[in-house]
Amino acid sequence: MQIKRKPQGSAQTGSGLEALRLNGQLHSLTRRAERLTPHVFILPAVLVILALAIFPLIISLYMSFSRLRFVPGGFKIDFVGLANYRKLLVGSEKTHFLGVLADPSPVGWLVFIIIAVLLVISLARYIRRGKFSAGELVWRSLATVVIGSGVWLLVRTLGSGGRPGTVVVTLIYVFVGIFFQYVLGLGLAWLTTQGLPGRRLFRTIFLLPMMITTVGIAYLFRMLTDTGKGPCNPIWQVLGLADFSWVNHPWGGARGGHDWGHLAMDTFHVYCAFSCPGESID
Structure with a gap:
């Protein structure tokens, strides 16, 4: 078997x-x-x-x-389509939005023609290269038209007899403000790195606005978390924490400040450790 x-x-x-x-x-x-x-x-x-x-x-x-x-009893929102934009561009708000348009002066015509020629040359050189997609061509053409229209608006509102509107004033504040901010910031940063007397004092003075921003954020956070009359008061009432000043309470201060601060530092340290390369670099 x-x-x-x-x-x-x-x-x-x-x-x-x-x-x-x-x-x-x-x-x-x-x-x-x-x-x-x-x-x-x-x-x-x-x-x-x-x-x-x-x-x-x-x-x-x-x-x-x-x-x-x-x-009565609240507010009502009605959909009106492009009526608001029509009012800004060609309606009753045109003088406030675009400004009062006047005939360009000879200098204005010269500035506009020079910038328009430069824009057309730039667009033509971009098209001549031939390495672009349809979307890129549309965006480049749209940017050319927008810049040219903006220059034309500046020439007509800043000339004799014109008055700039909110668009022109905003553009001037943005571009001129950014230019001077970066130029002044670069110059001050360069001066504080030189061996000049009192540079440490000026470094402290330059950092004061940043610290004031932090203090403002701290006060804003305190108002947001106010359990008595803050915007989150309904949430605190549901949780049973209404009329409780956690900022002035020893337990709340320790948990909210000490533990939260150490949690951020620990997270940052661990993140740096994980971001280190596998092998040490001399």
Whole structure:
């Protein structure tokens, strides 16, 4: 009588394949978790930006196509389409938005012609290269038209008999302000790096505005977290923390200031450690 035995090699091979399959799945899950981890960490910042920047921008864009009216018991929003923009560009608000347009002077004509020729030459050289997509060509052409229109508006409103509107005033403040800020900042930074007497005192004076900003943010945070009359008061009432001054309380000060500050420092130190290269660099 012959007894048939099950080959042990096939059983071992099957268990080995199963182990390899499990290891492959585990490795795949690990790699997926590693890819998702950075997104999870930046998700709170993205949500804050969406809530405080993108969402209000979208609401403002919608409100520009609407008309707000105060009615008994509240307000009413009516969608009016392009009526607001029509009023700004060609309607009753044109003189306030664009300004009072006058005939350009000879100097104004010369400035506009020079800038227009430079814009056309730049666009022609860009097209002549031939390395562009349709979208890039549209954006470059649109930028050329916008810059040319802006120069034409400046020439007609800043000349004799004209009066600049809010658009021109805003452009002047932005570009002139940014130019002088960077020039002055670069000059002061260069002076504070030279071996001049009193440079440490001036460094401290230059840093005072930044510290004042931090103090202002601290007071704003304190007002936001005020459990008595702050904007989050309904939330504190639901949580049972109404009329509780956590800033003046020893426990709240220790937990909110000491622990929170150390948490930020520890996170920064660990992040720096993880960001170091695998091998030390001399």
